[in-house]
Amino acid sequence: MKKLYLHDDCIISPLGFTTSKNLENLRSGTTGLQKLNKNEFLETPICAGIVNSEILTDAFSEIGNPQDFTKLEQMMLLAVQGVLDKNPELDLDKTGLIISTTKGNIHLLDDLADFKKERLFLSNLGNIIKDFFGFKLKPIVVSNACISGGLALAVAKKMINVGKFSTAIVVGGDMLSKFVVSGFNSFQALSENDCKPFSKDRTGINLGEAAAAILVSDLPKKNSVNISLAGDASANDANHISGPSRTGEGLYKSIQNSLKEAQISSEAIKAISTHGTATLYNDEMEAIAISRSELGEIPLHSVKGYYGHTLGASALIEAILCKHMMLNSELYPSLNFTETGVSKKINVVTAYRKSINLDYVLKTASGFGGCNLAMIFKKEGEND
Amino acid sequence: MTNLGVEHWVRITKGKIILDGEVIFSSEADIARFLKTSFKFLNIKYPKFHKMDRLSKLGFVASEIALKNNNIDEETALVFSNNSSSLDSDQNYQESVKEFPSPSLFVYTLPNIVLGEISIRHQLKSENVFFVEDEFNANLIIDYSKQLIESKKANKVLCAWLNLHNDEYDVFLWLSSESHKKEASEEQIRKIYDADYD
Amino acid sequence: MPIMTDLHTELKASIIEQLNLEDMEVSDIENDEPLFGDGLGLDSIDALELIVLLEKDYGIKLTDPKKGREIFESINKMADFIEANRTK
Numbered sequence: 101m102k103k104l105y106l107h108d109d110c111i112i113s114p115l116g117f118t119t120s121k122n123l124e125n126l127r128s129g130t131t132g133l134q135k136l137n138k139n140e141f142l143e144t145p146i147c148a149g150i151v152n153s154e155i156l157t158d159a160f161s162e163i164g165n166p167q168d169f170t171k172l173e174q175m176m177l178l179a180v181q182g183v184l185d186k187n188p189e190l191d192l193d194k195t196g197l198i199i200s201t202t203k204g205n206i207h208l209l210d211d212l213a214d215f216k217k218e219r220l221f222l223s224n225l226g227n228i229i230k231d232f233f234g235f236k237l238k239p240i241v242v243s244n245a246c247i248s249g250g251l252a253l254a255v256a257k258k259m260i261n262v263g264k265f266s267t268a269i270v271v272g273g274d275m276l277s278k279f280v281v282s283g284f285n286s287f288q289a290l291s292e293n294d295c296k297p298f299s300k301d302r303t304g305i306n307l308g309e310a311a312a313a314i315l316v317s318d319l320p321k322k323n324s325v326n327i328s329l330a331g332d333a334s335a336n337d338a339n340h341i342s343g344p345s346r347t348g349e350g351l352y353k354s355i356q357n358s359l360k361e362a363q364i365s366s367e368a369i370k371a372i373s374t375h376g377t378a379t380l381y382n383d384e385m386e387a388i389a390i391s392r393s394e395l396g397e398i399p400l401h402s403v404k405g406y407y408g409h410t411l412g413a414s415a416l417i418e419a420i421l422c423k424h425m426m427l428n429s430e431l432y433p434s435l436n437f438t439e440t441g442v443s444k445k446i447n448v449v450t451a452y453r454k455s456i457n458l459d460y461v462l463k464t465a466s467g468f469g470g471c472n473l474a475m476i477f478k479k480e481g482e483n484d
Numbered sequence: 485m486t487n488l489g490v491e492h493w494v495r496i497t498k499g500k501i502i503l504d505g506e507v508i509f510s511s512e513a514d515i516a517r518f519l520k521t522s523f524k525f526l527n528i529k530y531p532k533f534h535k536m537d538r539l540s541k542l543g544f545v546a547s548e549i550a551l552k553n554n555n556i557d558e559e560t561a562l563v564f565s566n567n568s569s570s571l572d573s574d575q576n577y578q579e580s581v582k583e584f585p586s587p588s589l590f591v592y593t594l595p596n597i598v599l600g601e602i603s604i605r606h607q608l609k610s611e612n613v614f615f616v617e618d619e620f621n622a623n624l625i626i627d628y629s630k631q632l633i634e635s636k637k638a639n640k641v642l643c644a645w646l647n648l649h650n651d652e653y654d655v656f657l658w659l660s661s662e663s664h665k666k667e668a669s670e671e672q673i674r675k676i677y678d679a680d681y682d
Numbered sequence: 683m684p685i686m687t688d689l690h691t692e693l694k695a696s697i698i699e700q701l702n703l704e705d706m707e708v709s710d711i712e713n714d715e716p717l718f719g720d721g722l723g724l725d726s727i728d729a730l731e732l733i734v735l736l737e738k739d740y741g742i743k744l745t746d747p748k749k750g751r752e753i754f755e756s757i758n759k760m761a762d763f764i765e766a767n768r769t770k
Contacts, residue, residue, distance in 0.1 A: 101635065202594060204569075209578045222569050222616040240624060241616040243569055244596045251613060258631035279574070282581050283590035287730060288747045333637065334611050336603035338558070342591045343726050353609055357637065468591065469600035471612050531723070534704035584738045587730035588701070 102318040104257040104329040106477070109420045110182025112175045113310035113407055114149045117159055118182060123424055126432040127452050131406050133294050133306050141281035145292050148276060149308025149408035151175060164232065170205050170219065172275040175311035177232055180271050183313045184233065190315070196259060196268030197239040199226045200252035202412040207277035229271065237265060245467030246375070246409070247334065248272065249312070249416030250475055254332040256316050266318050272416035273311030280411070281307060287342070289379055297376035297402035297434060298383045298448055300441030305377045308408025312417045320480065327423045330460070330478035331362030337470035344381045344466060348389030351466055354474035355393045362476040364460060366394045369476070371431055373418045373463045376402020377409050386464065387442035395462070396445040405435025415465040419475060426458045426479050486634045488626065488660045488668045493676055494550045496542060496655035502681045503549055515651045519545070530605070537573040537592035539648050540601045546657040547602045547642060554659060558609040561638035562599045563628050565615035568649040569595045598646065611637050620645045620656070622673040629660050645677070689761045700735055701728050713757045729754060741769035
């Protein structure tokens with residue numbers, strides 16, 4: 101089987117419009133979340149990761165007319181541009197385009213503004229990105245709840261192996277809308293304060309908006325240490341459409357299958373980037389799956405305290421962060437952790453750590469519909 | 485490279501349910517009534533069906549028929565796609581947002597919820613993916629399924645195009661496995677999808 | 683919906699309607715029968731929907747989902763709670 105190497109990337113988020121700006125904030129423990137007493141989404145206060153529209157419009161006007169594109173499109177286009185800027189030689193005729201989103205431009209359902217109804221369709225979002233840059237291949241759009249962004253990498257790997265293309269840009273994005281915020285609120289899942297993944301005093305999730313893009317290829321980056329996707333697996337809980345499994349079944353199975361594909365045992369894993377949404381049930385389920393996989397001692401974090409839950413972008417952003425942690429031999433802290441609030445032993449990283457060798461990192465994600473995903477990233481030497 | 489075959493296929497469109505080329509159920513009624521009577525036709529007890537959104541109901545009925553008497557296990561993967569995502573339920577939920585946002589409507593505002601419903605019903609603890617496309621594209625589904633089987637992540641794949649928009653439904657679901665005698669090439673699959681069953 | 687005179691009956695009818703309990707009738711639900719678990723078999727989404735029902739029909743805002751578990755134990759418990767707290 102061909103490998104999938106992770107090349108250049110770009111994250112557009114409240115923490116910055118370049119990956120390096122995002123990493124700076126992660127290292128210093130600076131959150132992108134803000135508490136808004138008055139907001140356009142709910143009558144009650146919310147705490148969320150919001151991309152400043154004015155700054156976004158300013159940045160976007162360098163590459164296009166902001167009036168022609170929705171906020172989400174602007175974020176996603178800027179993310180792809182960030183990758184293309186670093187790869188001017190890239191042949192767009194042969195580069196695949198894979199898009200992940202849960203709700204796309206769903207805010208237009210309430211008010212189309214000056215946009216056409218087609219903009220509501222997720223495949224249209226794919227075509228907008230394709231046409232903006234002049235990609236030639238038909239975009240592939242993945243919409244599989246909160247594992248979408250990571251699943252899109254697994255899709256890229258499969259399509260490369262089937263011979264569709266050897267290089268692709270994977271882009272993920274979701275934005276805040278009254279639709280999504282009111283929905284999570286009706287689930288009584290939102291926290292009015294900064295979320296506290298895995299903590300005893302956690303009171304729910306924060307939502308966030310962001311986009312990210314990454315170039316992937318079956319060829320490694322020359323003269324460089326490379327990070328590859330060594331194993332990936334998804335599994336359904338077959339238990340409940342919105343509640344996480346009490347036994348962590350689907351996530352446990354995903355972790356086991358991804359270890360098998362990576363041909364390693366759990367002892368090889370050096371760190372875990374969790375889903376860690378800070379709901380009671382998600383965090384507990386994850387702790388159970390991690391414990392069943394004998395990974396309870398392994399340092400782990402959730403970055404939801406920085407970004408909130410960015411839905412279809414989250415697992416892609418977190419995969420990109422895994423790549424940089426591995427290249428830089430560093431671990432970003434899990435913000436707002438107080439005291440463990442899950443029934444199994446886990447090892448939450450509370451301070452920034454340097455000089456830590458991460459040759460294998462596990463990324464987990466779970467979502468509505470009972471879906472789960474595990475990915476294992478591997479550090480490959482210059483001569484591999 | 486792995487060759488996939490079709491074990492069974494189900495087509496649901498314009499008031500008809502077709503199994504392996506044969507019309508097994510038809511009704512002139514509107515979609516709500518059609519879903520209700522087609523569920524009765526299944527002759528099973530499954531109260532959860534009535535709680536599902538219409539997209540899930542369509543997927544449930546189709547999979548129930550395709551998987552009847554079929555030898556599947558928890559490693560049967562689900563590879564689904566459509567054009568309108570969960571827009572039908574999105575619109576219903578959006579209506580509720582004006583007054584009291586409904587959690588039971590919100591939960592169906594993702595296209596992959598139907599994968600969860602089918603997984604629960606048949607206890608499939610398998611690989612799931614939902615793609616959104618401009619139109620039915622057998623190629624992507626077949627390629628993805630082949631990769632799942634080749635990499636031993638699944639032993640069979642339940643593939644589907646499951647679209648619902650403005651009360652119009654268009655369903656094509658097939659159970660795919662290795663080296664079955666009926667070949668599931670892109671042309672073959674396309675032909676079944678395009679055929680008229682009057 | 684027909685006009686109901688008795689809160690218990692009214693509740694049963696709206697639960698059947700709101701939660702899409704297609705095959706059930708008002709007479710199928712006992713006043714003291716557990717709504718969740720082995721009884722009516724409702725789940726966590728149903729519980730959230732019942733919270734919406736309380737607000738919509740009776741003007742009661744429930745912010746602590748844990749409290750819901752006690753209130754939604756049976757039709758009797760729900761009716762008592764509504765009588766004591768309703769604003770409409």
